[in-house]
Amino acid sequence: MNHEAVNEHLTVWLEPARQKFMRAVNRSSSLRLSLLVLVNAAGCLLVLSPLIILAAAAGTVLVVMTDIQGPLDLLLVAVLGAASLLSLFLSIQLHLVRPARPQGVLVEKHQAVDLFGMLERRISHFRMRTVSEVLLTTEAELTIRATPRWPVPVWHTYSLCVGAPLMYFISHHQLRLALAGAIAATARKQNTIAGWAIQATTDWPAIIEAFEANPSQVTNLLLKPLYRIREITGLLSKDLRAESQQAQTRWVLENTNEKNTMEYLSCQVVAMAYLEKQYWPTILKGAERCASPVVKPFSHFELFLKSALKQELVKRWLLQAQAISGNTHGGMRDLMADLGIDHLQWSELPQSSAFQSLFNSADILSRLDENWQGIIEPEWNERHRAFQREKLHFENLHRQAEVQNLSGEPALRYVQLTARFLDRTKAILVYRKMYRSNPDNAALCFACGREMLLIGYPEEAYEALRSAAELDKSLAGRVRTLIADHKQTEIKRQQSPSPNICIA
Numbered sequence: 001m002n003h004e005a006v007n008e009h010l011t012v013w014l015e016p017a018r019q020k021f022m023r024a025v026n027r028s029s030s031l032r033l034s035l036l037v038l039v040n041a042a043g044c045l046l047v048l049s050p051l052i053i054l055a056a057a058a059g060t061v062l063v064v065m066t067d068i069q070g071p072l073d074l075l076l077v078a079v080l081g082a083a084s085l086l087s088l089f090l091s092i093q094l095h096l097v098r099p100a101r102p103q104g105v106l107v108e109k110h111q112a113v114d115l116f117g118m119l120e121r122r123i124s125h126f127r128m129r130t131v132s133e134v135l136l137t138t139e140a141e142l143t144i145r146a147t148p149r150w151p152v153p154v155w156h157t158y159s160l161c162v163g164a165p166l167m168y169f170i171s172h173h174q175l176r177l178a179l180a181g182a183i184a185a186t187a188r189k190q191n192t193i194a195g196w197a198i199q200a201t202t203d204w205p206a207i208i209e210a211f212e213a214n215p216s217q218v219t220n221l222l223l224k225p226l227y228r229i230r231e232i233t234g235l236l237s238k239d240l241r242a243e244s245q246q247a248q249t250r251w252v253l254e255n256t257n258e259k260n261t262m263e264y265l266s267c268q269v270v271a272m273a274y275l276e277k278q279y280w281p282t283i284l285k286g287a288e289r290c291a292s293p294v295v296k297p298f299s300h301f302e303l304f305l306k307s308a309l310k311q312e313l314v315k316r317w318l319l320q321a322q323a324i325s326g327n328t329h330g331g332m333r334d335l336m337a338d339l340g341i342d343h344l345q346w347s348e349l350p351q352s353s354a355f356q357s358l359f360n361s362a363d364i365l366s367r368l369d370e371n372w373q374g375i376i377e378p379e380w381n382e383r384h385r386a387f388q389r390e391k392l393h394f395e396n397l398h399r400q401a402e403v404q405n406l407s408g409e410p411a412l413r414y415v416q417l418t419a420r421f422l423d424r425t426k427a428i429l430v431y432r433k434m435y436r437s438n439p440d441n442a443a444l445c446f447a448c449g450r451e452m453l454l455i456g457y458p459e460e461a462y463e464a465l466r467s468a469a470e471l472d473k474s475l476a477g478r479v480r481t482l483i484a485d486h487k488q489t490e491i492k493r494q495q496s497p498s499p500n501i502c503i504a
Helices: 002-027 029-047 049-065 071-095 113-126 172-190 193-213 217-236 238-245 247-255 258-288 301-308 311-323 332-339 354-358 363-403 408-421 424-437 442-454 458-471 473-495
Strands: 133-137 142-148 156-163
Touching: 002 029, 029 049, 029 193, 029 217, 029 238, 049 071, 071 217, 113 133, 113 172, 113 354, 142 172, 142 193, 156 172, 172 193, 172 247, 172 258, 172 354, 193 217, 193 238, 217 238, 238 247, 247 258, 258 301, 258 311, 258 363, 363 408, 408 424, 408 442, 424 442, 424 458, 442 458, 442 473, 458 473
Parallel strands: 133 156
Antiparallel strands: 142 156
């Protein structure tokens, strides 16, 4: 009890000093950088501690053994020898921990001669360390990633990650600008203390994942302190990381005009949104019917892109990116504000994409398909199993609904699953029946109204939604929004004879 009282008294006594220190840290960027460097350096010493102890203990043993004068010296040699053996054992385990490299398909020089030529010239110009590999990836990216060679954020291997999807959205000229910006940003990071501190902060999560994937005694010793280091460096480096993420685009803006920068940012936004909101949901829907991922999403990517990308969707994605701050679309709103760009505008897909101008053939896309299939297989299998479970559940509810009136949670779940397993003409019959047989259930009325609105029965949908709002006042705001959005969409559709103009 006395010990707890003393700790509580110390906490209260030190609280003003702690608050003063935190205010100083929040106000001073130089103090944050100094602390960030110190914490990262402490993390390096922590990870290297088995090697440091091994060197110190072994060296002391060698010195003492040259002049042993009594039993105490022998005891010291024995203790230090045991410490050396333990440190050697932990050092061997540490040697086996390797952070994971970026995933993708390795691009050989003969497959993209122009790309390797541009890469070599820009590395020489910006005096950046050599890029060891070029990878074709499944993301909308063009970045250089640094991977620690060992579980210490000091020595790195650099990989140029070229996202196959992004290559179809940008032209050869935009690719040249983006590549130069990526190399310039990486070279700057390599040559400054602040750059090393930011890179080390980025490395700790990958190092922790490597330790978690290799459970051992050294993992048990180091993992908890590393969690704390990751947390502290993440807080201290928030502003520096945001600035570092803008470095590539900022270089593009400084070395070309605002129009080219705006077009490149727009291509990034459209590519990321297309993958996230349209392409991958369509591809992954195949898991409902097929138990294994046999689809080839990249071999047919260009064909699907030209037929599926719509002007109306593109405008919506660009508006969303400009309206929402934070991590959405890479924090595009904040980035635009910092760069002085007031809007985004995207015209069309390039007549000759960067992929067509760089790669000699599309055979590498088949390898990328196989790589993606291996990565996605666990998620694909889980989606397939989940769909089968939901299908069985729906069939049971459908049989029950034919012989009795469903109510409560079973009825709500039945309505939620209907759109997945019945076509429009059959689904409306389900929604009508559930709504009319449960007029006092606000959640069910709301669900039926929303689904009827989606399949094109607005009058009945409005009635069900308004009933839900009367039964539960907390739903009134959502009901008004749904009805207003639907009416606005109908007005726009009537004013525009062909709203879905394909961009090609």
